[in-house]
């Protein structure tokens with residue numbers, strides 16, 4: 210990690226090179242990095258305190274989102290050093306943030322640490338959630354379709370939807386119907402119906418806010434929020450429900466941290482859990 214000005218200088222210098230050379234440079238550094246550091250999902254750490262994502266699945270919007278979040282909020286997110294598409298491959302080069310992902314130290318999270326984390330997250334996320342949405346639509350960046358494994362698992366992105374109501378209709382249509390034990394049917398349908406009729410603001414949503422994407426230092430201070438690939442304009446409760454959607458986060462530490470950050474969406478969370486548990490169709 211270097212001061213941000215260093216990344217800006219690197220960024221400026223490489224911007225004078227043709228993309229063919231930039232692609233070569235980053236691939237060379239990725240090979241060098243792979244000899245020292247294991248690949249972390251899509252990202253390869255490279256020398257110089259940077260990460261590179263390079264694949265046909267990366268989208269340029271991730272760089273745009275990072276730049277937008279960095280310039281409009283004080284959130285600790287990576288600096289974009291380079292981003293371009295060469296042939297079929299999109300490259301995203303970012304600065305490395307200090308700290309390590311929370312999931313690597315997950316077992317050490319005590320109840321006191323949970324409260325400390327949720328207090329920090331509430332404060333850190335507030336400016337992101339205060340950004341004015343471009344419209345009433347539920348959509349990806351730039352009114353694009355939404356990548357979300359909760360909405361459409363393993364399929365191409367879906368949407369956008371002109372309103373939260375239209376989005377909820379799609380969720381219910383995709384579930385096809387809820388297969389609920391008879392004694393619970395009334396409660397479940399009532400909760401879902403009430404949750405889906407509450408007015409919702411649209412918030413810029415990280416949309417994969419799990420322990421694996423939150424970096425902390427040795428004192429549990431949050432040093433970064435990473436992996437903005439599926440960031441989207443979603444109903445205000447979605448950060449909570451999607452952030453606790455992965456099986457390992459539905460209970461326990463991360464669920465407690467997130468519900469403490471977003472206590473106001475208990476009804477929406479209950480509804481989402483019902484839909485996810487009882488939906489007939491998964492796609």
Ligand SMILES: *[C@@H]1O[C@H](CO)[C@@H](O)[C@H](O)[C@H]1NC(C)=O
Nearest residue numbers: 220269272289290291292293
């Ligand atoms: C990233 O790409 C956008 C175009 O999509 C460009 O305007 C921007 O300057 C690039 N950023 C860097 C740091 O290369």
